[in-house]
Amino acid sequence: MDTIYTKPKKHFLAIFSLLFLSFFLSINLVSAQDGEKIFKQNCAVCHSMGSNKVTGPGLKGLMARVPGEEWLLKWIKNNDALIKSGDAYAVIISAFDASAMTTFTNLSDDEIKSVITYIKDYKEPVAATPTGTTGGGAVAEEKGVNPLTLLIGVIAFLIIIVGVLRGVRHSLKNLQNEKLGIPEEESVGPWSEFKIWVSTHKRTTAVAILFIVGGLLSAGWYSLKDIGIYADPAQHREYQPGQPIAFSHKIHAGENAINCQYCHSGVERSKTAGIPSVNVCMNCHKGISKGKLPGGTEEIAKIYDAAGWDPEKGEYNKPSKPIQWVKVHNLQDFVFFSHQQHVKVGKQECVTCHGDLKEMTTAKQVQPLSMAWCIDCHRKTEVPGMKDNPYYESLHKKLAEKFKNLPRDQRKYTVDKMGGIECGKCHY
Numbered sequence: 289m290d291t292i293y294t295k296p297k298k299h300f301l302a303i304f305s306l307l308f309l310s311f312f313l314s315i316n317l318v319s320a321q322d323g324e325k326i327f328k329q330n331c332a333v334c335h336s337m338g339s340n341k342v343t344g345p346g347l348k349g350l351m352a353r354v355p356g357e358e359w360l361l362k363w364i365k366n367n368d369a370l371i372k373s374g375d376a377y378a379v380i381i382s383a384f385d386a387s388a389m390t391t392f393t394n395l396s397d398d399e400i401k402s403v404i405t406y407i408k409d410y411k412e413p414v415a416a417t418p419t420g421t422t423g424g425g426a427v428a429e430e431k432g433v434n435p436l437t438l439l440i441g442v443i444a445f446l447i448i449i450v451g452v453l454r455g456v457r458h459s460l461k462n463l464q465n466e467k468l469g470i471p472e473e474e475s476v477g478p479w480s481e482f483k484i485w486v487s488t489h490k491r492t493t494a495v496a497i498l499f500i501v502g503g504l505l506s507a508g509w510y511s512l513k514d515i516g517i518y519a520d521p522a523q524h525r526e527y528q529p530g531q532p533i534a535f536s537h538k539i540h541a542g543e544n545a546i547n548c549q550y551c552h553s554g555v556e557r558s559k560t561a562g563i564p565s566v567n568v569c570m571n572c573h574k575g576i577s578k579g580k581l582p583g584g585t586e587e588i589a590k591i592y593d594a595a596g597w598d599p600e601k602g603e604y605n606k607p608s609k610p611i612q613w614v615k616v617h618n619l620q621d622f623v624f625f626s627h628q629q630h631v632k633v634g635k636q637e638c639v640t641c642h643g644d645l646k647e648m649t650t651a652k653q654v655q656p657l658s659m660a661w662c663i664d665c666h667r668k669t670e671v672p673g674m675k676d677n678p679y680y681e682s683l684h685k686k687l688a689e690k691f692k693n694l695p696r697d698q699r700k701y702t703v704d705k706m707g708g709i710e711c712g713k714c715h716y
């Protein structure tokens with residue numbers, strides 16, 4: 289009896305392991321083709337898919353201006369070598385920005401090709417939720433197949449295949465038995481047959497379980513890890529998303545010395561600083577229609593488009609629509625933070641928390657915005673004007689009493705001493 293079983297069983301095992309192998313190969317293949325992911329991890333810091341500049345040029349219309357795909361492959365792999373080789377277009381484009389593009393000799397040709405395919409086939413997403421004048425709203429959601437769905441699909445497929453194979457095996461076995469003159473064996477239920485198979489194939493089963501659990505874990509990890517995260521954690525300190533209009537703080541707040549509050553009028557009187565509406569831009573840009581940067585004039589035209597302004601006729605004659613700025617700083621919803629408290633009462637400078645905007649072309653996040661960061665500052669920073677601020681008079685008296693035995697230089701009324709590190713102050 290046993291000899292009759294072994295042959296088809298081995299056959300079955302071989303097919304089964306082959307399927308498993310191809311399953312994992314196909315998973316690998318999928319991730320290698322995943323140009324979007326590679327782009328987001330390696331390129332999105334410096335390139336937008338639209339037309340606005342980040343550090344590198346916006347990649348819209350790229351295929352029309354570069355010499356070809358072969359050229360792209362060489363450029364992305366090692367732009368430095370291509371520039372040095374004297375390649376005409378490489379030399380021209382190298383003058384685009386003072387900072388050079390990273391070389392990607394670590395990426396395989398196939399990976400780079402998948403990125404090129406992604407750029408080539410890219411279609412602009414349908415508009416995200418409007419951010420209006422408050423600058424709220426989140427980054428457009430990522431698209432693509434959820435790895436978990438993929439895994440479940442593959443497993444379902446496997447089960448079907450196994451079912452079919454079982455049937456085939458059963459008929460094969462009966463055929464063989466018939467040849468050997470053994471009467472047709474009774475069909476056992478699939479579940480008990482599965483149990484027999486497992487008990488006779490302990491090692492294969494263990495390996496299979498290991499693979500399935502591993503696969504599920506990694507799929508789960510990938511689908512969970514991006515929730516609520518706006519940037520690659522490794523780049524979190526310098527999160528700098530592309531914006532719909534290449535607005536430069538350097539030109540406005542720096543070179544033209546426009547006061548921050550002209551545009552962020554909420555800082556002294558509300559929780560949020562606010563992002564200016566397109567009307568604020570129009571206060572000046574009705575008159576300023578030309579930029580000095582390459583593409584600057586086109587960028588200003590986008591303001592007109594949003595405001596519904598016709599620069600030729602000098603009138604608003606089209607429907608207006610809000611500019612959809614991408615929010616750079618994102619505290620979780622469960623954290624309370626007020627600009628008024630920090631800027632007006634606490635006399636903190638914008639630069640401490642946001643870096644030097646006067647030098648930035650595109651706004652970026654330079655501080656971690658973590659709980660440790662908030663608390664660290666609250667421990668170190670003295671509450672300004674504690675002595676002559678009537679708001680703090682009674683508190684100041686209490687603190688003076690409490691710390692009267694401390695040496696004078698340690699008698700600091702830091703934010704934590706007035707309760708600035710109590711959980712309830714920052715958490716709803």
Ligand code: HEC
Pocket residue numbers: 327330331332333334335343344345346350353354360363364381382383384385386387388389390392403
């Ligand atoms: C550190 C920033 C940075 C990163 C990261 C980066 N680039 Fe660039 N890229 C640039 C700059 C800057 C230029 C313009 C050339 C120059 O000034 O040297 C450029 C130019 C290009 C060009 C030519 C654009 C044109 O209009 O002709 C392509 C294509 C390109 N990059 C693709 C990529 C891809 C694909 C990746 C990711 C694998 C990537 N870049 C990653 C900064 C970057």
Ligand code: HEC
Pocket residue numbers: 423531535537540541546547548549550551552563564613614615616617618638639642645646650651652
């Ligand atoms: C002429 C108007 C204008 C002026 C002046 C201005 N800003 Fe802005 N600011 C904007 C616009 C528009 C955005 C949204 C686009 C962006 O993020 O680059 C913005 C974004 C920001 C952000 C990022 C907000 C986010 O999404 O998290 C910060 C921080 C900021 N500004 C701080 C400043 C500071 C500090 C100053 C003064 C040194 C200043 N701004 C001056 C118009 C202005």
Ligand code: HEC
Pocket residue numbers: 533534535536539540544546564565566568569570571572573576578579580581582583584585587588591
């Ligand atoms: C208080 C006046 C003022 C306001 C308000 C203002 N701008 Fe400007 N903007 C300027 C000046 C001045 C320039 C520089 C023009 C130049 O140097 O050629 C400029 C230039 C620009 C440029 C082109 C950059 C270049 O030189 O190529 C863009 C784009 C721009 N602004 C966008 C905006 C947006 C978007 C807003 C609203 C959020 C805005 N501006 C609000 C005064 C203003």
Ligand code: HEC
Pocket residue numbers: 422423548549552555559560561562563617618619620625627630631636637638639640641642657
């Ligand atoms: C103590 C640190 C701190 C200081 C000082 C500070 N900010 Fe902010 N700012 C933040 C944090 C944190 C956020 C994110 C808020 C959120 O997501 O709810 C933020 C967000 C912003 C935004 C995005 C829109 C919004 O209101 O959420 C703008 C614009 C901004 N700040 C401008 C300014 C300007 C201008 C100043 C100076 C007058 C300033 N900030 C001073 C910490 C600070």
Ligand code: HEC
Pocket residue numbers: 619623624625626629630633634635636640641657658661662663665666669670671672703706707708713714
């Ligand atoms: C640069 C230093 C600094 C940073 C960073 C900072 N704060 Fe503050 N914070 C202050 C100062 C100074 C005050 C005192 C203001 C006052 O006098 O009421 C304060 C007060 C507060 C208060 C009111 C406390 C009370 O007892 O009423 C809250 C809430 C608060 N901060 C939340 C935050 C959160 C949330 C963050 C991080 C996202 C943060 N702060 C980051 C300096 C800072």
Ligand code: HEC
Pocket residue numbers: 619620623657658659660662663666708709710711712713714715
């Ligand atoms: C000065 C403001 C501040 C105070 C005080 C504060 N937190 Fe937070 N907390 C934050 C900020 C900002 C975040 C979100 C940033 C992050 O996730 O790192 C946060 C995040 C958290 C989280 C989520 C952690 C995570 O990784 O997402 C927990 C839990 C938490 N705080 C608990 C507490 C408890 C308990 C206390 C009192 C002992 C406290 N917090 C006091 C500012 C504060």
